[in-house]
Amino acid sequence: MAVPSEVREQVGLRFEVLLPHLNERQRRLLLAAEARLLGHGGVRAVAEIAGVSESTVRKGVFELEGGEDPFPDGRVRRPGGGRKQAGQLDPELVSALLALVEPDERGDPMSPLRWTTKSLRNLAEELTRQGHQVSAPTVGRLLRASGFSLQGNAKTLEGKQHPDRDAQFRYINEQVKEHLAAGEPVVSVDTKKKEYLGRLPMAGTQWRPKDEPVEVEDHSFFFTGPDIQHAIPYGIYDLAADAGWVNVGVDHDTSAFAAASIRRWWQARGCSDYPDATRLLITADAGGSNGYRYRAWKTEMAAFAAEAALDVTVCHFPPGTSKWNKIEHRLFSHITMNWRGRPLTSHEVVVNTIAATRTRTGLTVQAELDTGSYPTGVAVTKAQVEALPIERHAHHGEWNYTIRATTGEPGILLVGKAGTQARADALALLADPRLTGMSRTELDALAARLASAQAARTEERLYQQRGGRRRKAQGDHGRRLFSDADRVLITVVYLRQVCSQKALCELLATNPVTIGQAVRETRKLLDQKHIVLATTSLAFATATDLHNYLEHGITVGRSPLPEALSDPKLTGMSRQQLHQLTERLALPHAAAVERRRHRQRGGDRTPGTRRGVFKQKLTDPERILATVLYLRTLCTREVLAEAFDLSRGTISNAIAEVVPLLKEADITIEPASTRFRTAIDMIASVESGSEPTTPTEPPC
Known part of the structure; x- marks a missing residue:
């Protein structure tokens, strides 16, 4: 029976309004209901009006006549419809996949992918090779269904932990609370990673005009070595003020540099922020330039305590726990984020970038450039440390100690500028003609004669360190403790058998390695030029004996045999x-x-x-x-x-x-x-x- 055109128009209007808002099953049932109302020929007429196949309309009619219950919310089809999942078609697929991703626990330890990146594509290719036809997206779905996800490495393994690790954390927390409650300053200190200067790639990205990235060197080894300038940021973070102060050094990261950084912070900010302070609490790592084992660190801090009239308490974190130091995640992390994607081409860039670091919680940072010289090789004797006003705490005295603000004995606190002057005075003492066997003019002539050979030897040593020729101009950093003339003087005194290297180390406040290297290199040059030094009848076992002889004429030694x-x-x-x-x-x-x-x-x-x-x-x-x-x-x-x-x-x-x-x-x-x-x-x-x-x- 033909359906009148007026009826077709009315049905078409209803479909136009309702069908866009219905899902697949609802549209099918609506079409079936209209077809039943139209009677004979209704299925074909509805299919033509809606633009669907007649089988779709008949399927809806059968569903209405069958009296099926409505589907649960959110479902369009009955459960079990559609293609079977790969895991159901291949029951061994999941076990084969787990054997690849966990070869050490569930599968063959000789898995072909054990040393290969387990990407979805690599896993799919290996499963296909084993006879399991599967695609990369299906592998990802199976892994997620099995409880897997993409994960990076978790830095949680700290190695062997000290048994008193947690107790030291609690002790530091108690010290911090006590000092803050009393209005005394509390700072966290550490040295940030040394950065070489130049157009070197930096991790991270920043907003730039499209297709205009910052051009940097593709080989960073051109900007490493003893001749390249570098920046050593030493940070002081004030816990109470949420403020940072960074001293950017250009020489060496020594204990003298660490103490100088704290001294500069106190002179620039600390004394004005805490005018009534009588104590200072410093939390630091167990190693580095401010490590608890270094005598130079304690000596330098004793000098600072005497200068600032503060009782300085130092609490070190246990070894291997430096990430718990406040400065790491409250200051250094923000500095790293601030200069991401920005090449550090000069010291000015480093200082200004650090000083511009801000956070929404109120962090402010001040940075200054420190062009001072902090040479390595300086040594402090055990007797000098024992003479310092250091009081060990009852709880782990090696980690927790207080340095009182008292002036040390003369000659004890020979650090910083005072130590440099004392070393210069000691070198002038060694240049006495009675020790060298030559006048000062003759000694200067000998040093001038060896100067060119010493410069050549230094350049040869730097060439070996660089692994090639000099690629950049020599930087103004890495200054040595002793000049070439000083090294000649030390060698002359040693070869004339005036005293031992141990006595020289005691007199010049340096370590045996520095003295030994100076004597070894200079002696080779003397042998090459056939310069022979006559020995002397003088022999001194200690620096004190040598002082007594030069100043008072007192000789000490074994009495002559009768x-x-x-x-x-x-x-x-x-x-x-x-x-x-x-x-x-x-x-x-x-x-x-x-x-x-x-x-x-x-x-x-x-x-x-x-x-x-x-x-x-x-x-x-x-x-x-x-x-x-x-x-x-x-x-x-x-x-x-x-x-x-x-x-x-x-x-x-x-x-x-x-x-x-x-x-x-x-x-x-x-x-x-x-x-x-x-x-x-x-x-x-x-x-x-x-x-x-x-x-x-x-x-x-």
Whole structure:
């Protein structure tokens, strides 16, 4: 039966209004209801009006006639419809996938993807190779259904933790609360990562005009090495004021630099922000330039405490917990975010970028450039640290201590400018002609003669450090503790056997590595130019002995042996015969000593080593004399040790060296008929003037 045109128009108007607002099933049921109302031919007419297939309309009619219940909210089709999921079609797919993503726990430890990035595409390709047809999106859906997600590394493994780690955290918290409640300043300090200057790539992005990125170097090794300028930001974060102060250094990150940064903060901000302060609490890491093990750090802080008239309390975080230091996430993190994507081309850029750092919570930062020199190699003795006014706390005194605002003894707080001046005074003391064996003019001439060779040696060392030629102009940083002329002076004093390297370290407040390197390099240059330095009869064991000699003429050392020990009454030979015996054994004795030292070293001498610069406790003639007295059975080794003012072991070693030489030379020492119990009795027997016993035949 044909459907009138008027009816078609009315049905078309209803469809035009309702169908856009209905889902798939609702549209199908609406079309089926209209078709049933139209009667015979209604299915075809509705399909033509709505522009759908007749089967869609018939399907809706069957659903209405079947009396199906409405679907739950949100569903258009009955459960179970559509294509089957890949996991249902291939039951082994999920287990194969888990074997790839977790090879160490669930699958084969030799999985082909164990050392490959497990991207969705790589996983899909490997599963397909194993016979599981699957796409990359399906792999992602299966992983999410199995409880997986994309994750980065979690920095949670802190290694072996100190047993008192949490207790130290609580102690620091208590100290901070107590100081803040009293209105005293509390700061968190640390050194930020050293940054090399230049057009180097920086992590992060910033807004720029389209297709106009900042051009930077593609190889950063051109901007690294000893000649490239760098910036060392040392930060001080004020917990109460939520303010930062950064000292940007250009030399070395030493304890002197750390203390100078705190000193500059106090002079610029601290003393004005806390005019009534009597104490200062510093929280710092366990390592770095402000580490609790460094004597220089404590000495420098003692000088600061005396200058600022503050009792400085320092609390160190346990080793491996530096990320808990407040300055890390309250100051340094914001500085890093502020200069993201910005090349640090100069010190001005670094200082201005740090100073422009702000946060919505109120953080303000002030930054200054520090062009001061902070050379490495400075050393502080244990005695100097023990003389400081440091009070250890009852809880972990090595981590928590208070430095009182008292002035140290003269010569103790030789740090900063005072330490530099004291070192210059010590070098002037060493230049005394009595120690160097030459006038100051001659010493300057020697330094000038070696200057070019020293500069060449320095450039060679820098060439080796860089791994090639100099690519940039030499920066104004990395200044050494001693100049080339100072290194010549130190070497001259050492090679003339004035004192040991230990005494030089004590006098110049430096470490043995610095002194040893200066002597080793300068000595090679002296050998190359065939410059020989005569030894001196002066010998000082400590810096104090050297001071006493230069200022007061006091000499300290082992008292000279009494001439009575070489008297013919005791030796059984004339003094001339004893001298001839000494000369006869000199070369064999030197050869025996060298063989023994060769065995001890396990090989030849290293070029540039000391080669026995300093005198032995016993000279070669004294060793022969002690052996002759012992073989004469005049006394025991203990008595000889008393006579020579040495230990029994030293006398025994001398006898053990000389006796084989006497046997090789077929020299026999006749025993005496007298025996002495003490060294005083032995010397007194000669001074008494009794008849000497003259030998009939000299030893041959």
